[in-house]
Amino acid sequence: MTSSPPPRRLRIGIGGMAIESSQFCPHRSTYDDFRVTRDEALLARYTWTRSDGDLAELVEWVPLVHAVALPGGPVERATYDRIKAELTVRVRESGPLDGLVYDIHGAMSVVGMDDAEADLNDAVRAATGPGTLISAAMDLHGNVSRRFADRLDLLTAHRLAPHEDAWETRERAARKLVERLVSGRGRPYRAWVQIPVLLPGEKTSTRLEPARSLYGRLASVEALDGVVDAAMWVGYAWADEERCRAAVVVTADDPELAVSQAELLAREYWEARRDFVFVGPxxxxxxxxxxxxxxxxxxxxxxxxxxxxxxxxxxxxxxxxxxxxxxxxxxxxxxxxxxxxxxxxxxxxxxxxxxxxxxxxxxxxxxxxxxxxxxxxxxxxxxxxxxxxxxxxxxxxxxxxxxxxxxxxxxxxxxxxxxxxxxxxxxxxxxxxxxxxxxxxxxxxxxxxxxxxxxxxxxxxxxxxxxxxxxxxxxxxQDLLRLGHHKVRRPLYPFDDEGFEEADLRAVVL
Structure with a gap:
């Protein structure tokens, strides 16, 4: 009697590019501003890639490239192109991947581009091919356009500001990806909705209401039968692009459940928009x-x-x-x-x-x-x-x-x-x-x-x-009205307030 061969380990890549870019800052972020990590040094960033960890028997982690920089001004185009090229080349050269843990921020701006991260997503998806599940770990101050979200299979964000759960968020993105692949259930549905509100992080800290309760609700939504993840983004206030606004994504196996929960969270955020206050005097x-x-x-x-x-x-x-x-x-x-x-x-x-x-x-x-x-x-x-x-x-x-x-x-x-x-x-x-x-x-x-x-x-x-x-x-x-935004999509609170009582909060299934 011959024994059956052990199950094949999942091949999951890790990579990304992360920076928060103020378009009102004269600084320009260059390649030298980024710490670029590859190979074993990249795997060492994360605790859940350890060879003695509980995922070791299930997953072969494939380090690609990760570039991260201190927030600053927009990234120079040549720098962006260089990092994007290395990431996509490494994806292609790594061979077929079952999944990709995509460690990004969500508020990167690149000189001469709109929605640079959607462009990066397009390139990464083209490199992985349609069969790879991509799970993104993001900052809650990122922006989530439809084009951006459409290329991803799972996307989640921090639930605390300050971001004391940043590493927990990355691990959640990785573990949910592994769970999805092991279960064989394929791509879940994502219900995506943007909210016409753009507030600075200092008004949306989870130390205070209403952000404390809004973000506190996400775990209970995630716990619902059939829901994979629930995430909320406040957006990035110091960029001037159409995508800059709050957003909600609920990921689930039931599209109707995803839509109903996403719209409920979006409605709660919208109705609380005037209740957000600065985190301190x-x-x-x-x-x-x-x-x-x-x-x-x-x-x-x-x-x-x-x-x-x-x-x-x-x-x-x-x-x-x-x-x-x-x-x-x-x-x-x-x-x-x-x-x-x-x-x-x-x-x-x-x-x-x-x-x-x-x-x-x-x-x-x-x-x-x-x-x-x-x-x-x-x-x-x-x-x-x-x-x-x-x-x-x-x-x-x-x-x-x-x-x-x-x-x-x-x-x-x-x-x-x-x-x-x-x-x-x-x-x-x-x-x-x-x-x-x-x-x-x-x-x-x-x-x-x-x-x-x-x-x-x-x-x-x-x-x-x-x-x-x-x-x-x-x-x-912090006074957004004196900065001079002119590309954000209007109406948008707080730029528009009087007579702006209703918003289209219908979720789209991706």
Whole structure:
């Protein structure tokens, strides 16, 4: 008696391209801005690809290529074409794939293109052929056009903002793909509907209502018999394309069930549109600084939200630095503030040339944003170099420890103190999200910490004795109405409000 051969392992590829691109930011994202990962290094990004994991007997993971960058301005066309070409070539050369885990963002813009990710999907689908199931893991701040969704078989997104579930989302996309392939049920139905609402992430945090309840509902929809997944996107507010708006996709084996649940979620989102509020108390820069200085809470954190590099801002505006030093208590040193993250490689080089303890006169900021009219004028700073730090490209913080190169700490930095204000100048655009990002500087030793960020990431949130969201200018200005959108499809809330009480929320089955 001969034994039957073991079942064939599924061949599932992993790849993608991820960046969030503000079209109101003068920065341009080039190939050097991306961390490109291949082969075993790509598999090492994920816990569920391990050879001793529970999926090992079922799946042969096929690493393709993955490129990810810190959010910034639109991607240069040559960079996009280069990464797209490598991804599609590797798909074709990998041989037949049963499935593809497609690790993307959803808010990439490319110079000269509309809906670049739909173009990427077209190319990937052409490379895989029609028999491969594609499961996309996305950011909830992505945009989901019909053309984009039509090329995918499964698509899901984060359910938390801040994105504490980012790695869980990727694993969910992978496991649902494996489940689908093992079951042999083929492609499910996707009910897709866009909602004519476009809000910034700082108004749609799941820490607050109504986003908390709206996103909290997704797990219960997913648990319904016959439903594969339920996902909701708020869209990306700092791009100016027709696809930019909220969206819902419910994936199910029953198309009528998918449609009914998608339309119900879309209706709930639409009816709650005026209930979304900023995730924290807000004010202009001077108001926030005055309130923070006058508070007894220490450290008091302020978000310089308009120039947030992790939303797509240039990160080079010295506007907030100027406002800090315009306050007498801070200029005199009676109150201290730490302001990290003004990108200016020339100023950093001058500080390294001068050395720690030297007095320097610097023209700070505006290296990329000069001439944009968004308060991009350099600030003439006189101060003392108080710290110099070189860094490797090993990354920093919790995201880097999970292999997320979008938060790479590459480049040198210099701290300069003027009065009570210490500004950290960086050679490259760099977020400050974790205690490790501050290097040798201790943010807890300052009265104020003013970070180029929107809502506070978990470590900053835990650090803050109190917090304000400063509505500052920049490429990711929270005041969408003053940015100048003109390509988004209208009517669209909040650009249109009065007399705009009804919306077409009929779902389309894909």
């Amino acid at each position: 807000t004010g202009d820069a001077d108001t926030c600084i005055a309130r923070a200085v006058g508070s007894a809470a220490r450290p008091f954190l302020i978000s310089d939200s308009g120039d947030n590099p992790t939303a797509g801002g240039a990160g080079d505006l010295a506007y907030m630095l100027g406002r800090l030093l315009a306050h007498e208590e801070l200029a005199s040193g009676r109150v201290t503030a730490l302001h990290p993250g003004v990108t200016d490689p020339k100023a950093v080089a001058a500080c390294f040339d001068a050395g720690v303890g030297a007095e320097v006169k610097l023209s700070v900021g505006g290296q990329v944003s000069a001439g944009t009219g968004r308060h991009a004028e350099p600030y003439e700073l006189t101060g003392t170099v108080t710290a110099l730090e070189g860094s490797s490209s090993s990354g920093s913080g919790s995201d880097a420890s999970r292999g997320n190169p979008a938060y790479d700490a590459g480049g040198r930095s210099a701290a300069v103190t003027s009065g009570g204000v210490t500004v950290v100048l960086t050679e490259r655009r760099k977020p400050f999200h974790t205690r490790a990002d501050f290097g040798t500087l201790d943010p807890l030793s300052y009265d104020l910490v003013v970070v180029k960020i929107g809502y506070l990431e978990p470590e900053l949130y835990a650090m803050a004795a109190d917090w304000l969201l400063a509505l500052t200018p920049g490429g990711v200005d």
